[in-house]
Amino acid sequence: MSKRQSDYLSALLNDALSESAPDTAPLPSVSAPPPSSAPASTQSAATLMVRESALARVASGEVRQVTQLWLDPARVRIWGGNPRHQASLTEHNCRDLIDAILAEGGQKVPAIVRRVEGDLAHDYEVIAGSRRHFAISWLRANSYPDLLFLAQVYTLDDEAAFRISDIENRARKDVSDFERARTYLKALDLHYGGKQVRMIERLRLSKGWLSKMLTVGALPDWAVSAFATPADIQLATCYPLAQRIQALEAAGDTAFLEALREGAAKIAALQANRQAEGIAPVTAAEVVRLLTHTGKTEPNDALVTLPAPSGRVALSVTASNRNGVSLRLHAGSGASEAELMELFRQALMTLTAQGKGLKP
16 A cells, blocks of 8 residues: 555544544453464465555554454444455455464454444444454354454444545455445445545545446446456456446447347356366456457448357458459457468458459
8 A cells, every 4th residue: 555545544544533532342352363283474474464554554553543342253244335345255365364363363453343333233344354354254163263353443424434445445456446346336326426526536536547447337237247256357457348338328229238238148157167167267358358349240231251260250341343342350350360361262252152253
């Protein structure tokens, strides 16, 4: 996280402190977990510190300290405005954090939580630190029942909670652009009255970047299903597809959209088959490319249409008359130069068979 972002987080937390007194509940004792049978590597610990840098500044004293509480994670829920896709958290993708917690004798960097009312099953909700919450919950269910969840409690309204959660997650590579984009899209109406200008001011974002993120966040579920996981949906790769779908929706082109839906369904089925067979999934770039070319038709005067070995149109003949033959080479077909030359030969042969070939 950059110094500018960490200063912003510090200011947000200081604002929260100035509006409420810290919790003073006594700290229950906690038994340190036994050392891991396979101590975490130095790299795992370093990764944890990098990813937790924002909250480490809170713990180090750069932000005024509040009482830290040791909580039963079962009594702590995840705030609905958290950008992380909770269903995607697994032992595998949290292994570095789990190993680091074991190696350090417990959780060292506190999460940020706030109290909840009217929920008999929970006392707090996580604003920032859902991955830590998952790791402690997993460890308690797997041989370390005495571990507790370390948190600092703040009084925050929803908009302040959203800003804190957002800035804390900006430096995290394991929170995808799509997860953040969906959160931004939801927050735009909930906290900023649908006004991007207000959101830009509060979050200190650029207008162009936020506009692109909101476009990606608006990807319909049928398009999202074509990707192996939501984490694959990144701004640089998927914005062109999201922009295209948005334009088709604005134009009311239902026929083209239906073709895209059918294409996405076929890719989703392929993804499921590959996962079942243990084969690498279709990459996000390939998904975008396939959907971008789905449903494209040739001009009405196309005389010949020839596909590349990939199955996508590579060459078409748009006209043939006494003045010559007009050919169109299609981008994105995947055809090599040699393959295009062969398609050119086939096109000439087809025209000749139709009686529309080149005249000597």
